[in-house]
Amino acid sequence: MSEKESVAEGQTAENVFASPAKSLGDPGITPLSPSVSPKESEETVSLHQSFVVVVAIDFGTTSSGYAYSFARDPECIHIMRRWEGGDPGVSNQKTPTTILMTPDGKYHSFGYAARDFYHDLDPNDSKQWLYFEKFKMKLHTTSDLTIETELEAANGKKVKAIEIFACALMFFKDHALQELSDQAGSQFENSEVRWVITVPAIWKQPAKQFMRHAAYKAGLASPDCPEQLIIALEPEAASIYCRKLRLHQMIDLSGMEAVNGYSPTETLASGITHAKEYTRRNRQSRTFLVENVIGEIWSELEQGDRYLVVDCGGGTVDLTVHEVKLPEGHLKELYKASGGPHGSIGVDYEFEKLLCKIFGEDFIEQFKIKRPAAWVDLMIAFESRKRAAAPGRTNPLNINLPFSFIDYYKKFRGHSVEHALRKSSVNFVKWSSQGMLRMNPDAMNALFKPTVDHIVQHLLNLFQKPEVSGLKFLFLVGGFAESPLLQQAIQSNLADKCRVIIPHDVGLTILKGAVLFGLDPTIIKVRRSPLTYGVGVLNRFVEGKHPTEKLLVKDGTRWCTDVFDKFITADQSVALGETVKRSYTPAKPSQMIIVINIYCSENDNVNFITDPSVKKCGTLRLDLTGTDCPSLPTRREIQTLMQFGDTEVKAMAVDITTSKCVKAGIDFLNY
Numbered sequence: 001m002s003e004k005e006s007v008a009e010g011q012t013a014e015n016v017f018a019s020p021a022k023s024l025g026d027p028g029i030t031p032l033s034p035s036v037s038p039k040e041s042e043e044t045v046s047l048h049q050s051f052v053v054v055v056a057i058d059f060g061t062t063s064s065g066y067a068y069s070f071a072r073d074p075e076c077i078h079i080m081r082r083w084e085g086g087d088p089g090v091s092n093q094k095t096p097t098t099i100l101m102t103p104d105g106k107y108h109s110f111g112y113a114a115r116d117f118y119h120d121l122d123p124n125d126s127k128q129w130l131y132f133e134k135f136k137m138k139l140h141t142t143s144d145l146t147i148e149t150e151l152e153a154a155n156g157k158k159v160k161a162i163e164i165f166a167c168a169l170m171f172f173k174d175h176a177l178q179e180l181s182d183q184a185g186s187q188f189e190n191s192e193v194r195w196v197i198t199v200p201a202i203w204k205q206p207a208k209q210f211m212r213h214a215a216y217k218a219g220l221a222s223p224d225c226p227e228q229l230i231i232a233l234e235p236e237a238a239s240i241y242c243r244k245l246r247l248h249q250m251i252d253l254s255g256m257e258a259v260n261g262y263s264p265t266e267t268l269a270s271g272i273t274h275a276k277e278y279t280r281r282n283r284q285s286r287t288f289l290v291e292n293v294i295g296e297i298w299s300e301l302e303q304g305d306r307y308l309v310v311d312c313g314g315g316t317v318d319l320t321v322h323e324v325k326l327p328e329g330h331l332k333e334l335y336k337a338s339g340g341p342h343g344s345i346g347v348d349y350e351f352e353k354l355l356c357k358i359f360g361e362d363f364i365e366q367f368k369i370k371r372p373a374a375w376v377d378l379m380i381a382f383e384s385r386k387r388a389a390a391p392g393r394t395n396p397l398n399i400n401l402p403f404s405f406i407d408y409y410k411k412f413r414g415h416s417v418e419h420a421l422r423k424s425s426v427n428f429v430k431w432s433s434q435g436m437l438r439m440n441p442d443a444m445n446a447l448f449k450p451t452v453d454h455i456v457q458h459l460l461n462l463f464q465k466p467e468v469s470g471l472k473f474l475f476l477v478g479g480f481a482e483s484p485l486l487q488q489a490i491q492s493n494l495a496d497k498c499r500v501i502i503p504h505d506v507g508l509t510i511l512k513g514a515v516l517f518g519l520d521p522t523i524i525k526v527r528r529s530p531l532t533y534g535v536g537v538l539n540r541f542v543e544g545k546h547p548t549e550k551l552l553v554k555d556g557t558r559w560c561t562d563v564f565d566k567f568i569t570a571d572q573s574v575a576l577g578e579t580v581k582r583s584y585t586p587a588k589p590s591q592m593i594i595v596i597n598i599y600c601s602e603n604d605n606v607n608f609i610t611d612p613s614v615k616k617c618g619t620l621r622l623d624l625t626g627t628d629c630p631s632l633p634t635r636r637e638i639q640t641l642m643q644f645g646d647t648e649v650k651a652m653a654v655d656i657t658t659s660k661c662v663k664a665g666i667d668f669l670n671y
Contacts, residue, residue, distance in 0.1 A: 029584035029596060030538050031565060032637055051194035051228070054518035055176045056237075057169070058094070058198050058511040059211075061136045061315030061343060063479065064111075065094035066172055067511045068180065074519045077512055080179060084113045093508060094479075097314075099168055101130035105159060110171040115380070118373050123404060126373040127155050132164055133376070134345055137315040139207035140200065141341065146669050147213065154372035165214035169197070173220050194228055195220045196518040198510055200316045201233040202339045205530060205600075205617075205649075206668035212648065213669065223665075231648065232514045235309040235320035236333075236524055238477040241513030242309070245503055253476075253491040253500035300472070307473040308498070310459065310490075311510065312480035315343040317455050321468050332526035332573070339458065344386075344480040346451035351382050354447065358424045363412050367405065374404040389444045390484040397444050398436040406435065445485060452489045459490070463497055471498045477509040522576065529574050531600040533617075533642060533649065533666075534566040536609040537584065550608065562608045567642045569604040574644040581641045594638055596620040596653055598666060618666045620653040 055068040067079045083095040095111030100118050102108050108129075109117055118131045130153040138161055142149055150158040173190070180188040197220075199211055208231055216222055221229035304323060311318040317339045323332045356364050368375045381400045388397060406417050413420070418431045428443035462468055474494060480486060481502060491500055503509045517523065541551050541558040552559045567580045586594055598618035599609050606614055622638065637656040642649060649666040 029535070029586060029594065029638065032583045032585040032635060052192040053180060053188075054194045054196060054515055055180075056196040056198065056232070056511055056514035056518055057172050057176075058234075058514065059136065059168070059172075060094070060097055060313055060479065061134055061345060062097060063094035063314065064097045064168075064172070065508075065511060066176055067508075067515050068176065069515045069519060071519065074516075077515050078183075079508060079511070080175070083111060093505075096133070097136060097168070098131065098133045099135075099164055099171075101132075101153070101159065101164075101167075103128040103130070105130065107167045107170075110168060115376065119377060121373055123371060123373065127370075130155065130157055130159060131372065131376065132159075134315070135161070135164060137341065137345070139210055140203060140316060145204075145206040145210060147210075149210075154368070154376065156369060162210070162214055162217060165211070166217035169215050169218035169220060173218055190219065191228075194230065194518050196230045196232050196237075196514045198232050198234045198237055198514050200311070200313070200339070201235050201318045201320050202316060204668075205666070209648070209666075209668050226648070226665075230518055230521055232517050233318075233320070234313070234478070234510050235311045235318045236322075237510045237513035237517050238311055238475060239307075239309045239320070239322050239513065240516045240523055241509050242475045242477075242501070242503065244516075245501070249504050251502045251504070253487060253495060253502060306468065306471050307475065308462070308468070308471050309475045309477065310455075310481075311339075312455065312476065312478040312486060313343045314345055314479055315341060317342040317458070317478075317480075319458065319462055321462075321471070333524075333528050338462065340454070342451055342454040342458070344451070344483070346454070347386055347447050348379060348382065350447040350450060351379075351386075354426065354429070354443075358426050358429065359409060359417075359420055360413075363409060366412065367408055371402075371404050371408055374402040374408075377402045378405060385439075385444070386447075387482075389441070389448060391445075391488045393441040393444075395441070397439045397441065398432055398434070399439065400436055403435075448483070448485045452486050455486065456489050456493050459494060463494070474498050474500045476500060476502045477506055479507040481506045524576055526573050526575050527644075529568050529570060529572050529644060531602060532564075532566055532570045532604050532606060533568050533598065533600050533644075534564050535582070535584075535596055535598055535640065537563050537565045539563050562610050564599060564601075564606050564609050564611070564614065566606075568644060570602060571604060577643060579641050579643045581639055584638045584640060585635045586638065591636075592623070592625045594622040594624065594653070594655075596622070596638070596640055598642075598651055598664075600666070600668075615668075617668050618651055618664050620651055620662055620664050622653050622655060622660065622662050624655055624658060624660060 051071060053068055053070050055066055057066045058064060065080060067077050069077045079093060081093050083092045092112075096115055097111075098114045098118075099110050100108045100114035108114065114131070118126060118129060121129060132151055132153055135151050138149070138151055139145060147160075147162055149161045151161045151164050152158050173195075177188050177190060177193070180193070195215065197211055197215060199208055212226075212229065212231055215229050302324070306321055306323050309318075309320045309322065311320075319339045320333060352364065378399075378401065381402075385397045385399050401417065409417050409420070421429065421431045421437075428440050428446075430438045432438045459474075463471075474490075474497075476487065476490060487502065494500060538552065538559045538561055541560040546560040550560045550562055552561045565582065567582065568574060584596070596619070597609075597616055598620070599614050600617045601611065601613045601615070603611075603613045608614070609616075620640065639654045639656060641652045641654075643651075650663065651666060652661060652663045654661045
């Protein structure tokens, strides 16, 4: 202990340099060599508790859905396609991520039902109702996310985000349990279900914890039975499904060999047409069979081969690199998930900017506030035309303008919408006599360009990194991956670097993979830690190494305060369920209350808990009062364990003398 011997932080000091740890309330602990091997007291969380059925919820920015599979028949995945309402001519494999609350803040409806009811409200009444859409992005864009974070409804009123997310998840819970009960012919209990909720891999830890907290509030699981709920990373779920792909279930955009019944000489468009026909034929089928074999593409992969999953959703784009570990075929995350807010709603923002340019930003802002339901109608009309955008399209795209838009604009400006379009500098959008905006195809393609360019540039940057050299495949998945414009951009820029594969029914890839993940959570073996984790301790002060403001003198001994004792560093490989252990000793052997504060940072080179990037994210409070121990050792050992690898991190402290134990989950929302 001579080199690492130290005294508890936060104790009385004799020097003039007060330790910042005092104000932080840091514990009285110092590093100690462990008395036993870490292997001896390693705990692993069992994910193998038996459940009758796995239900996976793909909670998306623009649309959501769920699928399920019974444990007795894991090769059969049932997709929920019976959604109340729905757009004519559009597949109802998912429902819009929209929620409606009554004027007094009570839950009313979700999805198509919420959207249609809101649409049918009288304009004056609709201003009182609380309508939320695309609210999932709030979890990605809020830097200081807490349980108190609020969401803004279409009418400008605010509600706690946790209430909205919990209501949405409760809708899926009730819907799924009713569906399962109908299938089983008897009442299905929630305790029989393992739930899986998908989230973007690039989400920070607070957002992932927020989703788990909302699920607990919705009654999907509880803190007493956390293993009933798995928070799955979207690209990982997609990766698990892609390993099952057969040749007839995908398009190979790289054109290296004939697949899907068309030759490399055929165009991208013909391949997409083929895929759409496949999707149309299968749209009414609610059951998807997963063959219990390795797909042909996957069988080409050998030990150590790498591939990239590009998950293009409504709000975000996730890029994750995986490596294959044989013989079991387990997956190892090779490169920390990257990406950004470059989902398909970026195209919606461009359309809104275009409207502002034509009609004026002041009018658009007022219209959204005064006629919120009509604004929703306009964006729905745009969404259906957005899906029709494709390379080589020659005929114009017509977008219906709600009557209230035309009427309100005349009152606001004193002249007609048609007049505004004639006077506008935007010459590629015209007025149709049928009361529509008529956009030429180049205008629609221009709305896609900023978002698509962001995605392509991010991919090109990724391919420059040595860690991702030699990629064999690029799997393009997610709802936005259905866009032929995005497919063409990725094909033209990346097909010479690796084979680009798009699964059929690409919008359901994550959902199907999430079900498979729920059936076997151990398939993901190694992840990259998104953060550095550790605790604050004191070490011997070393002149020239430690800053003088960290000097603490106690009983004639010089200590360095606020030292960040790392358990694991950001971007370090972590095995699923891996436990890291450290041993500490209290400042005084007689100390009965031992508090260990846990810290985290996005940086890997932090040295002190007071560094700018460091945040407190957990507390272990070990109360040893009343423990019956006749003789306490001079150096009392407190073992601290952190378990990593899952999307959550768990911590535990054990007093070796008394075997008293305390556990805690890392909490990013309340510190």
